[in-house]
Amino acid sequence: MHKRLLTVVMMLVFAMTAMAGVSLASEAKQFKKFHSIVDYKFVAKYAKMPKPKGVMIVDSRPFKPKYIAGYIPTAVSIPTSQFDKMTDKLPANKDDLVIFYCGGFKCPLSHKAAFKAEAMGYTNVKVYAAGFPDFKKKAAYYSIGIETLKDMMGNGDKFVAIDARPYKKYLAGSVPGALGIPEKEFADKRDMLPIGKMDTTLVYFCGGYKCALSHKSAVKARYLGYKKVVVAEAGYPAWKEMYGGSAAMEVKAGEAEGAVDTEWFLATLKDNPSSITLIDVRDAEEYAAGHFPSAINMTADQIEKNIDTIPTDKPIVFSCASGARAGEAYYIFMDMKPNVKNVFYLEATNDFGEDNSYEVHPNK
Template sequence: MRFLSKGALALMVMLLAVALTVPALAADEPAFKRYPQTVDAPFVKAMVDGKTKGYLYDARPYQKKYLKGHIPGAISLPATQFDKDVGKLPKDKAALVVFYCGGLKCALSHKAAFKAQALGYTNIKVYDEGYPQWKKLYGVGVVGPDPVAKAAPAFKAFPVIVEAAAVKPVVDGKEVGLVIDARPKAKKYDKGHIPGALSLPTSQFDKMKGLLPANKKALIIFYCDGLKCALSHKAAYKAQAMGYTNVKVFAKGYPEWKKVYGAGVAAAAAPQAAKQAQGSLKPGKEEGSVDIAFFQETMAKNPGSIYVIDVRDPGEYKAGAIKGSKNIPVDKLEKTLDQLPQDKPVVFVCGTGARSGEAYYMVKDKRPAMTDVYYVDGEITFNADGTFKVAPPK
């Protein structure tokens, strides 16, 4: 039997000590930069109960996640909309600011924290266990809108605003003018619009601007989905830039019209054949989602039949991704929407279903003509070899 020399033995002992002190990187360790200052659920509970003063922010997408349940008192500040909604942060940069999102695999709260730090905030924390743990410990929380929802919209409002009473004479033919619905046609206009309104979605404005009247002095009133909707304001500025001089915005939009005058007009039902042509994958429980089991089976048997877009950050994608998927981070997606294919279904994926859900709604808003679009509403574990596992959302 051979014995190791004292030097070799000492080296082995040293290497073993190092191995024991450095924890192994877990297979599902998130591949994003984590904010160093974190807090636990009791800390957040003290904020919710008013025992600790501070500001709590939900970094998840507003429509897909926040509205369906959030920690009481939390303000919606989606990380992907951070620069637009930065006015929601407190003026006092020394105030306690806590971000959270969808748990340990969610990068959104960490990204928001680093952005706040870059703005000069000095007392930032991340509740990294996030909403899944809160729900487990304290219940669903609050379902509904942002407590600061009445804050000023984070877009440039058109200066000439009218009320519903000014739109009614145009609708009744007592005043000459054109009322334009700036919302997506299939998702909004077809389901209900102001009588006589022309559908001219802002996302299609440049292609459809020929529908505007030849007379640049004609009255044009744009509307969309209420005070928080920017589409009518954007369209009004575009018309103004074309030389139209009598442009106005019905800022309270279709919700106000319904409240004052009723539901308006819905488009005629689409032919059955057209309905069947919309969407070729088996839908999941949530709007726009794909059935998880169907998605997994399709990717196993015929992966080339689906165009998978991973909307996570490049670092996360590099650490592990679905084989054959393409990486387009959600904050870069809007600029590349016109490049999305329409020859096969598009399925968005991310780690928790938050960013992929946001991508789905972005496409439906900006490219309403695309009907074969889905997202995976679940927690995906991405492996370096291209394989993956999907668990139901928490």
């Protein structure tokens, strides 16, 4: 009896050992890990603007959809699948620090790219094995592609785009619907930021990859308590190149003075929301509870105080809950800026859902 039990136990131990060996062998066969691994603290020292000299951070994931959806600030996209075709993007000095990363510990792309770079003669190569998931969890903010900002507009995501460049540049042209809050005037104009610090994404941008203003503003926003902060590093130059500058358009007016035609407004909101600057003049609490997806929030008194920050390169439409405050904002604006054309308000009663769905009922 005892011999039989001992035999069974030994067979079980043998089987478990064999399975463990197979598992380890399988894990070993997954991919060869690079010999020099770094952590978040190491990478964070270099993932900042102005960009440190002699350092390049490389995102080894596919450009679409991974890189543009979110990446480590200042990182260059060199997908491992395209590595051999994109070696010209690597530093000219092969003694520079090159840090590769991808999608986490189970992702082999950064390791493969690191071995390739080392074989090319690069002497200071590292792999951030924890990758973007780890960075996103620990960092104050991360970067996105300008394509993602465009998608956020189309999807009706809860966000506010903020131009951190000087005011004159903002007036000369900006991303549709963006607020103009120059980095140097951040403290004075922070009351223009949305009240929802937990659920509204702030998307900062400025003059392109070499511009540090959006990065500085992002850090300040996090210090104020905003939890969702990103930077569209390519900035307005990339937006203008990819989607064009603001183009003039003809607005259909409604029956009341200054009112916009409701049907025209709804069609524009559905098909081309970025073609107008839509300003919700309700209180911040009302706005946070639901609003038109492309609308920015600025109460009537804020309009009077910050009127020079409102872009005038495309039609402006003020909205509220019933048309009353929107009409007031319209007249405040026109009294202060009588020469500005294409300014309107929505003469309608509007109901909003928490998901930013809406129903618009024209006032009779």
